[in-house]
Amino acid sequence: MKSQDGKYVGIDCGKKTLEVVRINSENSLERRQF
Numbered sequence: 001m002k003s004q005d006g007k008y009v010g011i012d013c014g015k016k017t018l019e020v021v022r023i024n025s026e027n028s029l030e031r032r033q034f
Helices: 002-033
Strands: none
16 A cells, blocks of 8 residues: 555656646746747
């Protein structure tokens, strides 16, 4: 069970990091346009 929980936690963290990177990239593109 612990090993499975660790995998799920890693997947959740990965998704959160991807979302943060996506938001940061969009903000940087908007700043460049302005």
